[in-house]
Amino acid sequence: MIVRILGEGQFKVDHEASAVLDQLDTELEAAIDRGDEPAFSAALSALLGHVREHGESVSPEHLGPSELILPPEGSSMDEVRKMLSGEGLIPG
Amino acid sequence: MGVMKRVSLVFKAKANKALDKMEDPRETLDYAYQRQLENLTRVRRGVADVATSRKRVELQMNQINQQATKLEDQARKALGMGREDLARSALERKSAAQSQLVGLQEQFAQLQGDEEKLTLYSQQVQAKLDAFRTQKETIKARYTAAEATSRINEAMSGISEDMGDIGMAIQRAEDKTAQMQARAGALDELLASGALDDLTGHRDDIQAELDMMSASSDVESEMRRLRGEISASQQKQLEGGANGGQPQANAQPTQYQAQQPQYQPPTALPVSDLPVSDVEDGTGS
Numbered sequence: 001m002i003v004r005i006l007g008e009g010q011f012k013v014d015h016e017a018s019a020v021l022d023q024l025d026t027e028l029e030a031a032i033d034r035g036d037e038p039a040f041s042a043a044l045s046a047l048l049g050h051v052r053e054h055g056e057s058v059s060p061e062h063l064g065p066s067e068l069i070l071p072p073e074g075s076s077m078d079e080v081r082k083m084l085s086g087e088g089l090i091p092g
Numbered sequence: 093m094g095v096m097k098r099v100s101l102v103f104k105a106k107a108n109k110a111l112d113k114m115e116d117p118r119e120t121l122d123y124a125y126q127r128q129l130e131n132l133t134r135v136r137r138g139v140a141d142v143a144t145s146r147k148r149v150e151l152q153m154n155q156i157n158q159q160a161t162k163l164e165d166q167a168r169k170a171l172g173m174g175r176e177d178l179a180r181s182a183l184e185r186k187s188a189a190q191s192q193l194v195g196l197q198e199q200f201a202q203l204q205g206d207e208e209k210l211t212l213y214s215q216q217v218q219a220k221l222d223a224f225r226t227q228k229e230t231i232k233a234r235y236t237a238a239e240a241t242s243r244i245n246e247a248m249s250g251i252s253e254d255m256g257d258i259g260m261a262i263q264r265a266e267d268k269t270a271q272m273q274a275r276a277g278a279l280d281e282l283l284a285s286g287a288l289d290d291l292t293g294h295r296d297d298i299q300a301e302l303d304m305m306s307a308s309s310d311v312e313s314e315m316r317r318l319r320g321e322i323s324a325s326q327q328k329q330l331e332g333g334a335n336g337g338q339p340q341a342n343a344q345p346t347q348y349q350a351q352q353p354q355y356q357p358p359t360a361l362p363v364s365d366l367p368v369s370d371v372e373d374g375t376g377s
Contacts, residue, residue: 025094
């Protein structure tokens with residue numbers, strides 16, 4: 001499965017690692033729902049760290065979409081909320 | 093549905109919109125390539141802007157460092173003159189300058205990190221763009237409607253995702269640069285206002301008071317010297333000795349010379365020498 005970290009690039013992640021990602025993603029979402037910024041930051045860092053550690057960088061030759069997309073490192077909760085509403089995205 | 097999935101759906105929706113609009117997929121590939129080229133330029137400009145911000149912060153750090161050193165010198169001088177109040181006020185300002193410095197150091201580290209990340213990212217965008225340029229020609233050459241459409245769709249979805257990604261990276265870099273510039277501007281204003289003491293080289297109030305004190309102590313020592321001279325010559329006259337004049341006349345210039353550098357700028361000598369040599373040259377030729 002291909003996962004993109006915005007501002008970093010695409011990574012190939014195997015099935016095992018993606019299960020952990022799902023779990024971390026659930027934490028991330030819960031933090032956003034609660035409006036809990038520290039928990040959000042921690043969950044995001046953990047997610048990004050997991051992808052970098054277990055994922056394999058995809059060659060720039062590959063031209064294809066990603067199954068999952070992660071917000072860039074250091075994003076605030078507000079930025080991610082905007083991202084989810086499609087704000088600030090340059091259309092292709 | 094998780095955040096990661098939702099973000100990717102937002103990107104896919106954008107990509108689909110772009111794909112729906114295209115009539116001849118081959119033209120779309122060219123158009124997307126052009127757009128990516130423009131994006132690359134913007135990413136590079138973003139890197140340059142971040143570098144400019146970093147340099148500005150560095151400059152401010154240097155200014156404040158100089159100021160802290162100067163304030164400590166002033167405090168030392170003031171203490172030497174027994175002015176504890178002045179020394180205290182100089183040290184208070186030094187500590188205010190240092191707390192600004194801590195903030196600037198954090199900003200500097202952050203900007204350095206941003207610059208590195210963005211540089212790396214722009215290299216990646218460049219590599220991707222190079223790959224895209226060759227692939228799009230292959231796709232176009234092999235283009236037979238049905239067969240190529242799915243491949244073009246796949247490539248276009250990827251490219252569209254890249255574009256959204258780059259667009260967002262550019263936006264973030266620009267926002268951050270604007271924020272940094274605002275902060276740097278505010279600090280420049282603070283520095284200019286003299287709240288942290290002047291950094292422009294003109295005199296500040298602590299320096300003015302120190303100068304005044306050292307000037308008045310200079311006057312006092314001059315007074316003492318003159319009084320000494322007068323009483324010495326009076327004594328000479330009273331003694332009426334003609335042979336006693338010689339050693340005393342020798343002793344006086346040495347005392348005077350020792351104080352001389354404080355009153356006379358050293359440049360006075362070479363400058364007054366110049367016209368003389370000019371005149372000599374004129375008569376010689």
